[in-house]
Amino acid sequence: MTYVIIGNGIASLGAIDGIRKYDRKTPITVIGAENTAAYGKPLTSYLLAGRINPGRLSMRTDDYYKSKDVSLKLATYIEQIDLETQQLLTSEGDRIPFNKLLIATGGKPYVPEINGVEGDGVYNFTDAKDAYRLIESVKDLKRAVVVGGGLIGLKAAESLYNRGVEVAVIERETRILPLAYDADAAGLIAKRVDDAGMLVRCGVNGQQIVRDKSGKLRGILLDDKKFLEADAIVIAIGVVSKTRLAEQAGIAVDKGIVVDDNMFTGAEGVYAAGDVAQARDVVFDKDKVVPVWSNAYTQGYYAGRNMAGNKSPYPGTMSMSSISFFGLPTISVGEVNPDPENSDYEIYTFFDEIKQSYRKLVFKKDRLVGYVLVGDIDFAGMYTSFIKFKFKVDAQTRKRLSEGEPDVLMWPDDFFNKAWNPEG
Known part of the structure; x- marks a missing residue:
């Protein structure tokens, strides 16, 4: 064996x-x-x-x-x-x-179809070896362009920025973080990134990576004909x-x-x-x-x-992103961008732009199926438990959850009974 x-x-x-x-x-x-x-x-x-x-x-x-x-x-x-x-x-x-x-x-790594993507000066950002390659080169880098405005791309951009590199991010969708977050949360994060002095261009694709006659990287031409100078191109779209x-x-x-x-x-x-x-x-x-x-x-x-022979069904996967951008904590769990035409969904939001605090809860019929927190994420674990264990939510519980007051006492009695007396 x-x-x-x-x-x-x-x-x-x-x-x-x-x-x-x-x-x-x-x-x-x-x-x-x-x-x-x-x-x-x-x-x-x-x-x-x-x-x-x-x-x-x-x-x-x-x-x-x-x-x-x-x-x-x-x-x-x-x-x-x-x-x-x-x-x-x-x-x-x-x-x-x-x-x-x-x-x-x-x-x-997912590598988009960009002319010239193969060659010196182009990096991925998936494994440790990618980070080591960039660390070795960072002393010679003044400008970098990160292709991808999702989680991986923004963290790669922030890391290079912290090394003193001037960074620009390009994202083909009309906003950053199009999959993991909703538009309001992405807007708050985009403001934090912008305040840090980082250029973000959305709604554009890389068309061609440009090098001089010696093969040295010069930058990237976008499909809107704008040219971004760069000493390094980092492909960080996903896997x-x-x-x-x-x-x-x-x-x-x-x-x-x-x-x-x-x-x-x-x-x-x-x-x-x-x-x-x-x-x-x-x-x-x-x-x-x-x-x-x-x-x-x-x-x-x-x-x-x-x-090993122990029949154990996997309890299931759950989409989750928990990450900080320039010191702004965020978390996104479950279904956060439901079909607006589907009447089964009910959405509650709280937005304080001054405090950079945002809360969104997505309910589908009698269950919480997704949430986004930006700034104040203290109750993330409690919200996650309602999604993971598929707790039914009555009107009063829904109101308290939406107001940012989740509590373990909202869990159903039968859940406690099973947890503390699994044999019944």
């Missing part, structure tokens, strides 16, 4: 913990393409900004892997999953057998699932690897978790790829439990 995990991120740590809860003896092999143990990818922006040192990136010590009887194979690339022989083929020609396999390969191995093996793939409630792919002994997996979303009640760090760990944990 052998457990093998492809990928060495947060989902793999969840899987190790899940397996070891029920199986303390069977060896585990973790295969990572990067030459480093698991690290916190959300921390790479703080590394680039110079706010933390490289040692802070690590999520586990070497003792962790030793105590869990985990063998790490780093800087190792898997070329093929052979389901018939239950073996993995590496780029070096080696074969690694498995009985239970977890595919946790994560995502790869797409790394599904190649699964597709080649004949495992079902849609936007990500399709899994059931046990994170099982349908192929004998093979599971998937993290940014590569398409799992059930508790708010939208359909399978989605939701590249959120906490979801990746939880998916890995439940995949590990199931790999």
Whole structure:
């Protein structure tokens, strides 16, 4: 019996913990393409900004892997999953057998179609190596353009700004943060970014990356014919699932690897978790790829439990973004941009532009299904609990929630009864 995990991120740590809860003896092999143990990818922006040192990136010590009887194979690339022989083929020609396999390969940067995007001076911002490349170059950078006005792009821009680089951000949608936040929240964040002195251009695309005759980067031409000078272009739009191995093996793939409630792919002994997996979303009640760090760990944990023989349905994914922009804390959870024509939804908002405070709650029939908080995020956990556990909300509770007064005493009695007396 052998457990093998492809990928060495947060989902793999969840899987190790899940397996070891029920199986303390069977060896585990973790295969990572990067030459480093698991690290916190959300921390790479703080590394680039110079706010933390490289040692802070690590999520586990070497003792962790030793105590869990985990063998790490780093800087190792898997070329093929052979389901018939239950073996993995590496780029070096080696074969690694498995009985239970977890595919946790994560995502790869989405690269838009811009002429000249391949070449010197263009960076991604997904892995630690991207941050290290930028850190090595930052002393020579005066101006940078970040392509992407979402979460990743704005954090990359802020990090470079904190290094003394003049930064411009371009976003193809008509506003920043088009997916994770609503227009009012994005407006508050945009004001904070603008006050910091950063240029943001929305509603434009990069058309061509311009270099001189020697190949040195000069800037980027936009589709509105404006030209932005730059010593570096950072592509930070987002990620797409790394599904190649699964597709080649004949495992079902849609936007990500399709899994059931046990994170099982349908192929004998093979599971998937993290940014590569398409799992059930508790708010939208359909399978989605939701590249959120906490979801990746939880998916890995439940995949590990199931790999170890403990039938444990994954409780479901939830879209969530919690991040600070130039000191302004924000959080967005669940469905925050519902169809305005759908009468099933009811929306409550509170907006104090002077205090830079914003609250939006989205109800669908008798449940809270989404919220946005900017500035004051103290009650975020309470709001999240109403979404996660699908608590029904009566008129009085809805009023108190909308007024910013959530309380644990609003939880239904039967929830407390199950929590404190699970055997009934």
